[in-house]
């Protein structure tokens with residue numbers, strides 16, 4: 001394979017434009033800067049150029065061009081990823097699906113639809129709302145994040161607790177593999193025999209090929225939905241309520257928690273008011289048949305009261321329900337009011353360990369000398385501690401990176417996992433061996449080789465110690481290292 005020579009940049013770009021058309025190539029300093037990271041802003045690396053394919057064949061042309069010239073490439077949807085998955089770690093091309101947003105076919109009889117991978121999550125549900133259906137995976141970024149990004153990260157969301165993560169809602173994908181071949185994996189009918197390669201692609205973080213189209217399942221909208229926002233004087237009261245609800249055998253559609261840091265941010269951003277003594281909020285939603293919802297809400301509100309809730313605010317109509325969701329859906333964005341930068345961590349622990357873990361997170365933030373707020377899928381034990389800090393100060397950046405590692409290490413110590421939904425990307429490479437051991441990583445590397453032997457397709461992600469990545473890492477981290 002030829003090796004990418006950055007000094008021949010100009011000639012490469014001319015060739016790329018000739019092959020793809022200049023309207024599909026963005027180059028120049030502002031394009032490079034705009035695509036040098038995703039929503040994980042600690043690591044940065046500029047691409048040579050950004051390409052904007054419109055179809056599967058365009059993507060194939062790009063991948064084949066990259067193979068011919070030894071140019072690395074990184075798939076990208078909306079760039080809302082939180083672990084650096086879209087970082088063009090070795091430069092090369094960012095392959096953006098910005099122009100691949102079409103819904104190609106809707107099959108209401110079989111409750112599924114086919115969309116291009118750049119289609120925004122929320123648009124899928126909007127397209128079938130008239131038929132009382134929706135696409136169930138609902139990451140809080142769903143108004144901008146794309147189907148391809150959701151597939152690559154196996155995204156979850158507030159309603160994952162009851163409805164499952166993306167892999168449970170994808171039937172079939174078309175992708176361009178790292179050899180430049182167009183392949184389809186899966187089927188419009190469920191439960192295929194043989195090895196389940198679809199589950200490898202979903203959650204593969206874009207390291208196994210570029211997904212261009214996917215058939216996804218559609219879920220009927222619930223007949224009845226009830227939502228309550230409960231406030232608590234202590235974080236421990238809220239986490240105990242979560243443990244009690246699950247222990248009683250009730251699985252709400254959503255069971256989300258936010259702490260005082262998030263309340264402060266959304267109060268500043270949207271003027272929302274919470275009881276002055278509240279240290280934690282639980283947002284609980286029950287859905288389904290009316291009698292089931294009534295019984296679940298009885299249980300939920302009883303347990304909130306038993307754990308000392310200060311206030312129970314039950315939505316009386318859809319407008320009120322959406323207002324109650326504001327803190328959860330817009331909480332991370334609102335943190336821009338607290339500091340110039342945030343880093344959102346993502347780890348999983350057994351739910352019973354929530355009180356201990358939240359105490360530990362507060363201690364880590366104190367030691368690091370930066371702010372912390374928590375907003376997370378409490379029902380799944382999927383934590384999102386958000387550090388807020390000033391990324392212009394390298395000491396603060398280093399403290400945040402080290403603090404994040406401490407939190408993830410603690411998740412592992414408590415029997416949990418490195419990621420519930422944001423993936424490994426480049427952020428968590430160093431902890432992969434701790435979680436899987438050397439042998440576990442060998443199996444993962446073997447699995448990757450089924451689709452991708454080449455170092456060109458989204459290099460330096462998920463698996464640590466990839467050739468040519470280690471020496472480049474110092475460069476991505478810049479001043480922070």
Ligand SMILES: Cc1cc2nc3c(=O)[nH]c(=O)nc-3n(C[C@H](O)[C@H](O)[C@H](O)COP(=O)(O)OP(=O)(O)OC[C@H]3O[C@@H](n4cnc5c(N)ncnc54)[C@H](O)[C@@H]3O)c2cc1C
Nearest residue numbers: 077078079080081085140141146148149152156206211421
């Ligand atoms: C405010 C906020 C809230 C969030 N809430 C949630 C949440 O509730 N749940 C959750 O799971 N995540 C959440 N996220 C993280 C993020 O939104 C998800 O991971 C999302 O699925 C990423 O989609 P994207 O289109 O932005 O992908 P990108 O960030 O562009 O890419 C993410 C990864 O997918 C790969 N990729 C993108 N497109 C393709 C493709 N077509 N083929 C192959 N690989 C591809 C990229 O290479 C990268 O590795 C949140 C992020 C933000 C900023």
